[in-house]
Amino acid sequence: MTASLFNRFGTRRALLVGCLVFAALVVAGCSSGQAAYTIRPGFFWDSLFKPDSAIINGLGLTVGISVIAQLIGVVLGVFAAMGRMAKFLPFRIVANFYIWVFRGTPLLVQLSFFFYGLATAGLFKWPTVVAGPIDILPEVLAGIVILGVNEGAYMAEIVRAGILAVDPGQTEAAKSLGMTYGQTMSRIVLPQAARVIIPPLGNEFNNMLKTTSLLSALSIFELYNTFSVAAGHSYATFELFAACAVWYLLLTTIWGVVQSRIEKKFSRGTTTNTSSGAGPRNKGFAARFMSLRAPIEQ
Amino acid sequence: MTTISNDLLGAIGGVPRPETDVVVDARDVNKYFGRLHVLKDVCVQVKRQETVVIIGPSGSGKTTFIRCVNHLEKIQSGRIFVNGHLIGYRETDGSKKLVEDKEKNIATQRQEIGMVFQRFNLFPHMTALENIIEAPIHVRGVSHDEAMVMGRALLERVGLAAKENVFPNQLSGGQQQRIAIARALAMKPALMLFDEPTSALDPEMIGEVLEVMKELAREGMTMIVVSHEMGFAREVANRVIMMDEGVVVEEGTPDQVFSAPTQDRTKTFLSKIL
Numbered sequence: 001m002t003a004s005l006f007n008r009f010g011t012r013r014a015l016l017v018g019c020l021v022f023a024a025l026v027v028a029g030c031s032s033g034q035a036a037y038t039i040r041p042g043f044f045w046d047s048l049f050k051p052d053s054a055i056i057n058g059l060g061l062t063v064g065i066s067v068i069a070q071l072i073g074v075v076l077g078v079f080a081a082m083g084r085m086a087k088f089l090p091f092r093i094v095a096n097f098y099i100w101v102f103r104g105t106p107l108l109v110q111l112s113f114f115f116y117g118l119a120t121a122g123l124f125k126w127p128t129v130v131a132g133p134i135d136i137l138p139e140v141l142a143g144i145v146i147l148g149v150n151e152g153a154y155m156a157e158i159v160r161a162g163i164l165a166v167d168p169g170q171t172e173a174a175k176s177l178g179m180t181y182g183q184t185m186s187r188i189v190l191p192q193a194a195r196v197i198i199p200p201l202g203n204e205f206n207n208m209l210k211t212t213s214l215l216s217a218l219s220i221f222e223l224y225n226t227f228s229v230a231a232g233h234s235y236a237t238f239e240l241f242a243a244c245a246v247w248y249l250l251l252t253t254i255w256g257v258v259q260s261r262i263e264k265k266f267s268r269g270t271t272t273n274t275s276s277g278a279g280p281r282n283k284g285f286a287a288r289f290m291s292l293r294a295p296i297e298q
Numbered sequence: 299m300t301t302i303s304n305d306l307l308g309a310i311g312g313v314p315r316p317e318t319d320v321v322v323d324a325r326d327v328n329k330y331f332g333r334l335h336v337l338k339d340v341c342v343q344v345k346r347q348e349t350v351v352i353i354g355p356s357g358s359g360k361t362t363f364i365r366c367v368n369h370l371e372k373i374q375s376g377r378i379f380v381n382g383h384l385i386g387y388r389e390t391d392g393s394k395k396l397v398e399d400k401e402k403n404i405a406t407q408r409q410e411i412g413m414v415f416q417r418f419n420l421f422p423h424m425t426a427l428e429n430i431i432e433a434p435i436h437v438r439g440v441s442h443d444e445a446m447v448m449g450r451a452l453l454e455r456v457g458l459a460a461k462e463n464v465f466p467n468q469l470s471g472g473q474q475q476r477i478a479i480a481r482a483l484a485m486k487p488a489l490m491l492f493d494e495p496t497s498a499l500d501p502e503m504i505g506e507v508l509e510v511m512k513e514l515a516r517e518g519m520t521m522i523v524v525s526h527e528m529g530f531a532r533e534v535a536n537r538v539i540m541m542d543e544g545v546v547v548e549e550g551t552p553d554q555v556f557s558a559p560t561q562d563r564t565k566t567f568l569s570k571i572l
Contacts, residue, residue: 175408
């Protein structure tokens with residue numbers, strides 16, 4: 001149903017329909033006498049258009065943690081991918097073990113174990129890190145690191161697929177020019193693998209933005225936890241979680257635009273006509289968003 | 299089309315340094331792919347400024363052999379020397395066993411050996427000029443400005459001065475192969491290996507690539523060429539080597555091999571190809 005709405009009307013109209021549905025729900029909620037719950041739209045609109053400092057803080061934490069954790073994930077992913085493809089057996093064992101463990105257990109369990117578990121057993125307490133003007137609290141530090149390490153295990157497979165997609169002739173050409181393994185990787189193979197890696201990497205970051213909501217388990221007041229607590233206080237559960245969803249939607253939408261820009265940049269040398277930059281990968285975000293939903297005609 | 303003076307070649311260092319008289323010395327090289335014995339006691343010597351063309355049916359091991367010369371393939375026994383240096387391996391003192399050399403040392407050895415591939419293998423994310431200056435800057439440590447000057451001279455030399463900012467996928471096969479030759483020359487190699495450089499080209503583009511190679515041979519570059527271009531071999535080669543089933547069957551001047559082959563296998567092969 002939603003899919004067909006997107007086909008027929010396009011993004012803007014889909015958004016419009018979404019707003020109308022929400023308004024209808026609000027009206028329905030207000031008018032149905034039997035419901036004990038009274039919808040107070042003010043909570044919804046205020047938290048979107050007049051966000052208080054708690055929401056702004058939560059937004060900052062969600063975005064900040066996502067970016068840093070994703071960066072850690074990419075770096076770890078590159079190393080783990082190279083480890084998996086290494087000639088040296090111990091590298092392969094370590095990389096495979098890492099990927100096996102972190103892809104095979106739930107993130108929530110990893111968060112609980114490495115934060116509460118280690119501390120309770122007296123094995124490791126996460127420190128407070130002073131980074132310039134801000135203090136990074138132990139739970140935030142743990143959240144960033146565990147999210148990053150978890151992400152690295154997923155990135156490893158993506159990076160590996162990207163590296164394998166590069167023509168082996170490229171490695172041979174680089175080697176025969178006297179490049180070392182490191183130079184061949186960093187100058188020749190990884191830049192080409194990036195083209196293959198970046199679309200799924202974008203999806204990973206989209207996921208990351210939403211997955212940070214699990215950090216509420218560590219009492220981090222990121223976006224979700226902020227709204228959750230506010231909902232607990234005001235009992236405006238419906239309005240506030242709806243607003244929370246809109247905030248996440250805003251973040252992922254902005255990221256979608258950024259992602260398509262990045263993809264365009266990395267498609268260097270792949271299109272036959274650089275001036276127009278045609279080709280499916282170079283379409284604007286809107287065009288790609290639409291084509292995602294477009295029916296296959298004929 | 300591609301007339302370049304020897305002065306320019308000298309200026310950009312394309313002339314091989316007179317170090318030893320024998321540039322390539324392969325002795326009793328044996329190579330297996332699993333159980334398949336692809337090179338059987340191959341002995342090949344190439345002297346400085348010599349152009350050697352290796353011919354033979356497909357699967358005869360000619361491509362494998364030149365890939366062994368810059369250690370893109372391992373060998374199981376024998377020795378390959380380039381400019382007096384054992385390629386890819388170290389000899390352990392006591393035993394006569396070969397131990398593969400450190401990756402870094404192999405990389406250093408490869409700097410002296412240019413290679414041109416059948417499928418060009420240009421770096422698609424770099425322009426023509428960037429392809430050429432990549433290795434001089436990052437491997438040889440040449441300054442960017444110096445590399446640009448040299449790169450432009452090389453582009454001029456292969457007749458593609460106008461294409462310096464063009465990406466490989468916007469160039470024809472012949473143009474890509476000429477850029478690939480320029481890229482290899484930018485490292486000022488003592489030896490150039492050509493692995494069927496015209497086999498992936500449309501017929502009308504073969505000429506322009508062969509022209510660049512002829513020019514190179516005339517200027518005194520030491521070259522090993524695996525090729526089916528008998529015209530090129532006749533005109534340019536100092537020596538022709540016929541390989542079949544991993545064995546050097548016959549070896550001689552182009553006249554000897556093409557006009558009066560002594561081996562039956564050479565006769566059969568030539569009768570099919572000429």
